[in-house]
Amino acid sequence: MEAYIRGTGIVSPQKTFNTHDFLTEPVEYTTNSLRCIEPVYTEFLNPILARRMGRIIKMGIAASSICLKDGGVPIPDAIITGTALGCHEDTEKFLLAIIDNEEQFLTPTSFMQSTHNTVSSQIALQLKCMNYNFTYVHKGFSFESALLDGMMMLEEAGIHNVLIGGHDEMTEKHFKITSRVGYWKEENVPTMEIINSKTEGSISGEGAGFFLLSNQKSETDYAKLLAVKMIYQPENQKDVQSEIIELLKEKNLTPEDIDCVMYGISGDVRFDDIYYNLQKAVFGNSTSVYFKHLSGEYQTVSSFAMWEAAMILKTQTIPVCILIGENKKKEIKNVLIYNTYMNTYHTVSLLSKC
Amino acid sequence: MMTELMDKLKGEIITQLNLEDLKKEDISDDSPLFGDGLGLDSIDALELIVLLEKNYGIKIANPADGKKIFQTIRTMAEYIEANKK
Numbered sequence: 001m002e003a004y005i006r007g008t009g010i011v012s013p014q015k016t017f018n019t020h021d022f023l024t025e026p027v028e029y030t031t032n033s034l035r036c037i038e039p040v041y042t043e044f045l046n047p048i049l050a051r052r053m054g055r056i057i058k059m060g061i062a063a064s065s066i067c068l069k070d071g072g073v074p075i076p077d078a079i080i081t082g083t084a085l086g087c088h089e090d091t092e093k094f095l096l097a098i099i100d101n102e103e104q105f106l107t108p109t110s111f112m113q114s115t116h117n118t119v120s121s122q123i124a125l126q127l128k129c130m131n132y133n134f135t136y137v138h139k140g141f142s143f144e145s146a147l148l149d150g151m152m153m154l155e156e157a158g159i160h161n162v163l164i165g166g167h168d169e170m171t172e173k174h175f176k177i178t179s180r181v182g183y184w185k186e187e188n189v190p191t192m193e194i195i196n197s198k199t200e201g202s203i204s205g206e207g208a209g210f211f212l213l214s215n216q217k218s219e220t221d222y223a224k225l226l227a228v229k230m231i232y233q234p235e236n237q238k239d240v241q242s243e244i245i246e247l248l249k250e251k252n253l254t255p256e257d258i259d260c261v262m263y264g265i266s267g268d269v270r271f272d273d274i275y276y277n278l279q280k281a282v283f284g285n286s287t288s289v290y291f292k293h294l295s296g297e298y299q300t301v302s303s304f305a306m307w308e309a310a311m312i313l314k315t316q317t318i319p320v321c322i323l324i325g326e327n328k329k330k331e332i333k334n335v336l337i338y339n340t341y342m343n344t345y346h347t348v349s350l351l352s353k354c
Numbered sequence: 355m356m357t358e359l360m361d362k363l364k365g366e367i368i369t370q371l372n373l374e375d376l377k378k379e380d381i382s383d384d385s386p387l388f389g390d391g392l393g394l395d396s397i398d399a400l401e402l403i404v405l406l407e408k409n410y411g412i413k414i415a416n417p418a419d420g421k422k423i424f425q426t427i428r429t430m431a432e433y434i435e436a437n438k439k
Contacts, residue, residue: 048393051372105408107370108400 001155003162004354005222007071007212009063010307011036013205014294017062019070022311026294026321028192032185033175034205034296038062045126052109053122054089056169056208060119061126063208064165068127071212072220077159078132079120080150082142082166084299086116089171119167119208132157140345142166143209143300147228147349154215161215166303167208170296175204183297183342185267192321194267194293202266205296209303211310221354222310223335226251231346237277240346244282244338247348255282259329260312262305264339265290266297271343278338287332288324302339302347309335313353359431367427370405371398383428391426399424406430412437 010016013034014027027037036059041050044062053061060081068074094110112118117135124133132153136145143166150162178184185201194203213225229247234240248254261283263275279288289312295304312318312335318327337349364378367387371394385391388399402424406412412434414420423433 047375051374052397101408105404107404108397109372112397 001151001227003151003154003213003215003225004217005211005225005310005351006161006214006218006220007067007069007073008210008222008307008310009065009067009070010207010209010304011038011059011063012207012209012295012304013037016307017066019066022315022317023294023308023319023321026192026319028190030188030190032188032201032203033170034191034203035170036206036208052113054087054113054169056087056089056167056206057113057119057122059169059208060165060167060210061123063167063210064123064163067210067212068163071161071214073161073212075127075129076131076161076163076212078134078150078153078157078162079124079129080132080134080136080146080153080162080164081117081120082136082138082144082146082300082303083116083119083168084137084139084142085168085174086137087114087118088169088174090114090118092171092173119165123163140299140341141230141232141347143303144228144230144347144349147225150213151225151228154213162213163210164213165208165210166300168206168298168300170204170206170298178204189267191293195265195290195324197267198269200268200270202268202292202297205292205298205301207295207298207301207304209300209307211303211306217354223313223351224354226350226352227348228350229348231348233344234346237274240274241278241282244278244336244348247350251350253334253350256285258283258286258334258336259332260287260289260309260318260335262289262291262309262335262337263324264292264301264305265324266292271340274340274343275338283336285328287318287326287328289318289322290324291322294322297341299341299345301341302337302349305337305339306349306351309337309349309351313351356431356435359434360427363427363431363434366405366409367402370401381427384426387424387426402430406434410434410438
């Protein structure tokens with residue numbers, strides 16, 4: 001079960017919506033909550049329709065439009081998204097209106113836009129695409145669930161291309177609530193120095209990342225997606241390491257074959273050792289890369305990592321801003337992404353050069 | 355009195371329907387709200403029904419009446435004047 005990444009589109013706290021630019025000017029923040037740099041939406045949306053849409057819907061539509069254009073496919077055979085929080089801003093609006101107006105005078109717009117599958121359905125409405133449309137809401141596994149479904153659809157459903165997306169937004173209220181349970185750093189740390197942080201909590205982020213997957217090879221493909229794995233609440237770090245080695249074995253690979261490993265290092269002292277231990281124990285000879293200092297932490301952040309991985313494999317360059325140490329390899333053939341969300345949801349994706 | 359009400363209504367409509375690019379001056383008293391005029395649609399009609407009930411205490415019992423009531427800013431204001439509690 002493999003798939004070719006033919007197109008990408010990503011809206012993130014970096015200037016990523018131009019598909020040709022690969023982090024040439026990384027934006028550094030000194031805050032514990034990163035917001036997306038958004039494109040001009042009138043390029044993607046009729047303003048009359050856009051006025052009703054929340055930020056994450058517009059980000060999702062923009063990212064998916066960029067992706068489809070990049071992949072040269074106007075209408076995909078399926079649209080599958082993953083999100084943990086859905087359209088959180090509109091959900092908050094609707095719930096607050098219920099409370100403020102004592103369950104009276106509820107307006108239709110925030111209700112319609114507040115469901116988790118609004119982004120994938122709005123993309124379908126924009127494209128007039130009546131094909132398979134699904135949204136996975138599985139917290140830290142949401143994006144990988146969408147990927148897995150997409151790969152299975154390509155394998156078994158007799159279709160040729162699938163639009164896959166991962167999207168989540170951060171709102172002021174949600175940030176405050178999750179701050180109270182210790183998700184985020186209390187202090188502001190410059191994002192490029194987050195890797196050296198020794199305090200608890202990470203920096204929050206958000207984004208919308210879309211990929212056009214195909215089961216047919218083309219000359220413009222970014223990379224080949226070989227495998228996706230999800231590990232829920234592993235008993236210990238050795239379990240994760242064994243699972244990763246097992247996954248590599250299934251693909252006739254060894255840790256030595258992995259040229260670059262992308263770690264979800266977030267600057268949270270509670271979790272970062274998980275990555276360093278994997279690096280020491282298994283991938284000492286691979287080039288190490290990290291990504292959350294550019295995107296922030298959120299449940300579908302691995303979509304941002306997958307964009308970086310696809311760009312690394314296509315351009316055969318690793319921007320200095322994401323390198324840990326030095327680039328040990330001249331050619332990057334295989335990239336492994338390993339991420340954990342709060343040490344509960346562990347995900348692994350394996351990509352190779354086309 | 356009617357002019358003040360129409361001005362107030364324009365502000366409320368801009369806020370309720372997220373017409374961020376419009377100012378009150380851009381909305382004429384007698385231009386159609388739906389179709390060729392302001393370009394509102396059926397979802398906006400639902401929002402306007404809620405607006406009348408919430409801000410003016412007016413319930414539209416017969417949805418068919420909406421077509422006449424929501425024709426223009428002026429027809430809305432006249433309906434509010436005639437029915438407000």
